[in-house]
Amino acid sequence: MSPGKTRLGRVTTKADQTPRPGRATLKDVAFRAGVSVPTVSRVIAGNYPVAVSTRRRVEKALRELDYVANTHARALRGQAIKAVAFILNDVRGPSFAQVAHGIEEEAARRGRLCLICTTSGDPERELDAVRLMREQGAEAVILIGSVRDDEAYRRQMRSLATSLDQAGSRLVLCGRPSLGPEVPATVVEYENEAGAYAVTGRLLAAGHRRVLFFGGEDEQTTSAQRLAGYRRALADYGVEFDASLVEPVDFVRDVAYLALRERLARRRDFTAVFAVTDQIAAGALRAVTEAGLSVPGDISLVGYDDVPPATDLRPQLTTVHVPYEELGRTAVRLALDRQAEQHVLLGTHVVIRDSVAAPADRA
Amino acid sequence: MSPGKTRLGRVTTKADQTPRPGRATLKDVAFRAGVSVPTVSRVIAGNYPVAVSTRRRVEKALRELDYVANTHARALRGQAIKAVAFILNDVRGPSFAQVAHGIEEEAARRGRLCLICTTSGDPERELDAVRLMREQGAEAVILIGSVRDDEAYRRQMRSLATSLDQAGSRLVLCGRPSLGPEVPATVVEYENEAGAYAVTGRLLAAGHRRVLFFGGEDEQTTSAQRLAGYRRALADYGVEFDASLVEPVDFVRDVAYLALRERLARRRDFTAVFAVTDQIAAGALRAVTEAGLSVPGDISLVGYDDVPPATDLRPQLTTVHVPYEELGRTAVRLALDRQAEQHVLLGTHVVIRDSVAAPADRA
DNA sequence: CTGAAAGCGCTAACAT
DNA sequence: ATGTTAGCGCTTTCAG
Numbered sequence: 001m002s003p004g005k006t007r008l009g010r011v012t013t014k015a016d017q018t019p020r021p022g023r024a025t026l027k028d029v030a031f032r033a034g035v036s037v038p039t040v041s042r043v044i045a046g047n048y049p050v051a052v053s054t055r056r057r058v059e060k061a062l063r064e065l066d067y068v069a070n071t072h073a074r075a076l077r078g079q080a081i082k083a084v085a086f087i088l089n090d091v092r093g094p095s096f097a098q099v100a101h102g103i104e105e106e107a108a109r110r111g112r113l114c115l116i117c118t119t120s121g122d123p124e125r126e127l128d129a130v131r132l133m134r135e136q137g138a139e140a141v142i143l144i145g146s147v148r149d150d151e152a153y154r155r156q157m158r159s160l161a162t163s164l165d166q167a168g169s170r171l172v173l174c175g176r177p178s179l180g181p182e183v184p185a186t187v188v189e190y191e192n193e194a195g196a197y198a199v200t201g202r203l204l205a206a207g208h209r210r211v212l213f214f215g216g217e218d219e220q221t222t223s224a225q226r227l228a229g230y231r232r233a234l235a236d237y238g239v240e241f242d243a244s245l246v247e248p249v250d251f252v253r254d255v256a257y258l259a260l261r262e263r264l265a266r267r268r269d270f271t272a273v274f275a276v277t278d279q280i281a282a283g284a285l286r287a288v289t290e291a292g293l294s295v296p297g298d299i300s301l302v303g304y305d306d307v308p309p310a311t312d313l314r315p316q317l318t319t320v321h322v323p324y325e326e327l328g329r330t331a332v333r334l335a336l337d338r339q340a341e342q343h344v345l346l347g348t349h350v351v352i353r354d355s356v357a358a359p360a361d362r363a
Numbered sequence: 364m365s366p367g368k369t370r371l372g373r374v375t376t377k378a379d380q381t382p383r384p385g386r387a388t389l390k391d392v393a394f395r396a397g398v399s400v401p402t403v404s405r406v407i408a409g410n411y412p413v414a415v416s417t418r419r420r421v422e423k424a425l426r427e428l429d430y431v432a433n434t435h436a437r438a439l440r441g442q443a444i445k446a447v448a449f450i451l452n453d454v455r456g457p458s459f460a461q462v463a464h465g466i467e468e469e470a471a472r473r474g475r476l477c478l479i480c481t482t483s484g485d486p487e488r489e490l491d492a493v494r495l496m497r498e499q500g501a502e503a504v505i506l507i508g509s510v511r512d513d514e515a516y517r518r519q520m521r522s523l524a525t526s527l528d529q530a531g532s533r534l535v536l537c538g539r540p541s542l543g544p545e546v547p548a549t550v551v552e553y554e555n556e557a558g559a560y561a562v563t564g565r566l567l568a569a570g571h572r573r574v575l576f577f578g579g580e581d582e583q584t585t586s587a588q589r590l591a592g593y594r595r596a597l598a599d600y601g602v603e604f605d606a607s608l609v610e611p612v613d614f615v616r617d618v619a620y621l622a623l624r625e626r627l628a629r630r631r632d633f634t635a636v637f638a639v640t641d642q643i644a645a646g647a648l649r650a651v652t653e654a655g656l657s658v659p660g661d662i663s664l665v666g667y668d669d670v671p672p673a674t675d676l677r678p679q680l681t682t683v684h685v686p687y688e689e690l691g692r693t694a695v696r697l698a699l700d701r702q703a704e705q706h707v708l709l710g711t712h713v714v715i716r717d718s719v720a721a722p723a724d725r726a
Numbered sequence: 727c728t729g730a731a732a733g734c735g736c737t738a739a740c741a742t
Numbered sequence: 743a744t745g746t747t748a749g750c751g752c753t754t755t756c757a758g
Contacts, residue, residue: 023530025751036729041753051727066526071498073751075435076734091463094672097455104454104481113495116479118467132476135434163429167386282675289677309457309672312645314652388735399745404737414743436735439750 024065033061044069075137084332085115085133087126088144094279094307095324099144099174102328110336112139121146123153130160134169140186140335142172144328146222154179161185170338174331175324176221178343186334186342188327192222195320195348196229199302200274202318202350204237207358208272208300212263213246214284215256215276223276226304230274245270249280256283264291271299271359278303278310281317285355296357306351316353323347387428396424407432438500447695448478448496450489451507457642457670458687462507462537465691473699475502484509486516493523497532503549503698505535507691509585517542524548533701537694538687539584541706549697549705551690555585558683558711559592560599562665563637565681565713567600570721571635571663575626576609577647578619578639586639589667593637608633612643619646627654634662634722641666641673644680648718659720669714679716686710 030037035054042048043058050058061067084107088096100116107114115138117129126147133141141164147153158179161171165184172186179185203211213230216223227246234241249259256275264287273288275281281303288299295301295315303310306321323346334340393400398417405411406421413421424430447470451459463479470477478501480492489510496504504527510516521542524534528547535549542548566574576593579586590609597604612622619638627650636651638644644666651662658664658678666673666682673680686709697703 026753027751037751038730038753039728042728045753049727054727066529068497068526068530070439070751071500072435072438073734074753076433076439076736076751077753078734091454091467092457092460092671094455094457097460100454101481104479108481113499114479116467116477118464118471134431136476137434163431166429167431282672286675308455309645309675312649312672313675314677389737390735400735401737401746402744405744408737412743417743433735436750437737439735439752440737441750 023070024067025070026067029058029061029065029067032065033058082111083113083115083136083138084140084142084335085117085136085138086142086144087117087119087129087133089119089121089146091116091118093145094309095277095305095322096145098307098324099328099331102325102330103142103332104328105325106329106332110332112332112336121148123147123149127153127156127160130157130164130171134160134164134167137167138169140170140172140332142174142328142331142335143176144174145176146220147176148217148219149221150219158183170335172331172335175327177225186331188331188334188344188346190322190327190346191348192225192322193229193232195304195322195350196226196274197233198229198348198350199304199318199320200230200233201237202352202356203272203274203300203302204233204239206272206300206356209239209359210242210245210270211272211274212270213276214260214273215247215249215280217248226276254283256280257287258283260284260287261290264288264293272356273299273301275301275303278305278307278317278319281319282310282313285313285317296355298360300356300359302356313355315355318353318355319351320348321351386433387430388433389430392421392424392428392430395428396421445474446476446478446499446501447503447505447698448480448499448501449505449507450480450482450492450496452482452484452509454479454481456508457672458640458668458685459508461670461687462691462694465688465693466505466695467691468688469692469695473695475695475699484511486510486512490516490519490523493520493527493534497523497527497530500530501532503533503535503695505537505691505694505698506539507537508539509583510539511580511582512584513582521546533698535694535698538685538690540588549694551694551697551707551709553685553690553709554711555588555685556592556595558667558685558713559589559637560596561592561711561713562667562681562683563593563596564600565715565719566635566637566663566665567596567602569635569663569719572602572722573605573608573633574635574637575633576639577623577636578610578612578643580611589639617646619643620650621646623647623650624654627651627656635719636662636664638664638666641668641670641680641682644682645673645676648676648680659718661723663719663722665719676718678718681716681718682714683711684714 026037026040030040040058043050043055086103091097104114119125119129130141161183164171170186174188178187213227218224231241249256273284275284281301284301285295288295293299303317303319306319310317327346330344334342389400389403393403403421406413406418449466454460467477482488482492493504524546527534533549537551541550576590581587594604612619636647638647644664647664648658651658656662666680669682669684693707697705
């Protein structure tokens with residue numbers, strides 16, 4: 001073979017240094033500046049003395065060729081690329097969006113890039129996403145929000161947590177329960193059950209006895225916890241749990257509206273509604289209002305999440321405030337500061353507004 | 364130096380193949396399975412015949428070592444990593460979130476990863492983000508939404524577009540005007556000015572002559588276009604433009620509420636409000652309502668964007684529908700199918716709901 | 727101050 | 743069917 005040629009790759013003979021399509025490499029720059037590759041590298045890094053005249057020539061070549069470093073080559077030499085990955089159901093959910101914002105803010109503050117994946121709530125896709133992010137060498141993989149989990153899922157996720165840990169990365173469960181004490185994962189929770197307990201208590205204290213638990217599914221971790229809080233409050237007030245007052249519904253606004261409208265048409269066997277999310281509460285409010293009933297005059301309503309759009313509802317919604325942004329920030333912080341306590345529980349509190357009153361049939 | 368040792372790196376003597384911290388490499392796996400590195404590679408790729416017994420040994424080693432491929436090394440050999448990057452102001456904006464969702468959906472469908480960066484609306488950070496994404500070797504860099512642009516900014520962005528293009532990537536302007544005909548960038552716009560023209564027309568047709576243009580800033584591309592539509596509608600109806608009826612306000616809900624409340628307290632010199640976004644309309648609605656006025660009885664109100672939370676406003680908002688999700692999907696599609704037309708204009712249309720009536724002082 | 731050489735982890739071509 | 747060799751683009755010794 002003739003010197004200076006690789007077998008099939010591009011020609012490296014000095015004679016043939018015409019700009020090719022694709023990004024320029026250090027070699028291209030070096031040739032153009034008439035110096036060696038390491039010299040160019042040193043000019044860029046700026047951590048090593050280089051003669052002024054040389055530096056100028058190199059800088060000129062750099063500019064003319066519009067050189068952009070290849071991150072992958074860099075990452076290959078040094079350690080993994082500085083990025084945190086986060087995986088969530090759907091960016092359109094207002095509470096998810098807040099968490100995402102917290103993550104991005106904190107990640108940017110620490111000079112990290114963000115990788116994002118969405119799953120539409122499919123546990124299978126979530127597992128795949130975690131694997132993908134692991135391959136990418138993310139420093140942390142943050143899982144946001146609820147999942148429909150079963151034992152098989154938990155087993156796989158546990159093994160992924162271990163695998164990430166061994167690779168020097170970290171799995172973070174954000175707004176979702178721990179996978180067990182032995183699992184090397186960071187957990188950032190909020191007082192989910194307690195918040196549900198507290199709002200339900202508001203309804204009960206106002207005199208309601210038939211409270212519809214509206215929305216969510218048992219297998220979803222988030223709504224399961226909220227249901228637990230609801231039941232505990234009932235128990236504390238000596239009200240027997242009635243399974244017919246649990247109306248599961250998908251986490252979607254319009255579905256909620258339709259579902260409640262239908263139930264209302266069939267029978268009105270409740271005086272208050274605990275909607276598992278503010279979005280569902282919005283749908284519920286619409287169904288109730290359109291049925292010619294008033295909130296809170298005829299039916300009281302509470303939500304959960306305290307997301308901004310809920311402020312625009314009339315009457316204003318009594319709900320549970322969740323520090324979503326802080327949840328996101330904390331997730332990044334803990335994943336990156338491994339000194340810190342790796343399991344935190346953020347507080348929630350009820351925000352009292354105008355959607356709760358005493359039951360009508362009691363007056 | 365003793366054989367099998369690199370000068371400072373890790374020991375590569377066969378005797379010392381104890382698992383180190385960090386991820387296992389092909390070499391580690393190969394040693395454990397007693398085969399060569401390429402053999403392991405072939406087992407993983409599965410595109411080349413390997414003896415069954417060998418394959419089994421390799422697979423065992425792979426599992427035991429929890430091998431995860433190094434994406435950077437792969438990317439270094441082959442072409443750039445399959446990822447699309449998108450850059451936006453803030454994930455919490457409901458319209459941005461919809462675009463983001465469209466992008467993610469389409470990117471996932473095409474097996475691409477998503478990289479995300481937020482800028483808080485700072486043009487400087489946006490430029491930096493584009494540079495960062497370029498270094499990452501993203502296949503496309505999608506810019507979402509409005510910017511405050513000036514000539515210096517446009518010049519830099521144009522040069523980045525060229526640079527990305529030369530590197531085989533693509534800059535995509537999504538919901539934002541072109542940088543000029545010569546610039547190698549993809550543009551996915553929507554009929555922004557026309558939508559503004561149309562809703563304003565609704566107000567004018569209902570008899571309004573004093574329409575407050577509420578929100579946005581001149582230098583922001585999006586609101587500038589909406590203002591242009593507003594002015595054109597005015598002109599077509601023979602209504603003279605009155606600069607005092609332009610009330611600029613930040614793209615934030617609460618600020619809008621406060622601003623309109625204050626203006627209303629000072630004087631009520633308008634009978635209708637054109638809010639540049641639905642979020643601002645929500646704030647406006649609140650201010651108007653709390654001032655003891657009714658919408659649309661006393662003041663008519665229209666918004667822009669037709670985002671889901673706006674459905675929950677009472678009265679329901681007449682607004683302009685923008686196909687945000689499709690905007691995102693199209694951005695990805697065009698960036699990846701370079702055969703396709705690289706400049707598209709998506710339609711908008713007015714959605715008539717209940718927030719417009721004839722002006723009160725006319726009845 | 728600069729260049730030559732080595733090697734990060736991986737894969738594709740080439741030789742057995 | 744498997745191993746040897748080479749090289750992606752970069753940084754980091756080491757040698758001059």
